[in-house]
Amino acid sequence: MPERMRETLETSANEPVGVSAISCWEVAKLVERGRLELSMELSGWLGLALEPSGITVLPLTPLIAIASTRLP
16 A cells, blocks of 8 residues: 555544445456455455445445546
8 A cells, every 4th residue: 555545544544434346346356367466365355454444335336337437
């Protein structure tokens, strides 16, 4: 994790953190394509990564799905 992102999370410890469902899918695709190697099975890794209190998986809405196809 980049240092700036880590610092942001640490300084906002009392603020809720949201992770988009599409980000979970992106991690899964990176593992599938061999571009990311995890120390354990993907579902276990995601479970541990999302376990800390305050982390909410944000749903994939139709507008987000459409916007994701327009990224550079």
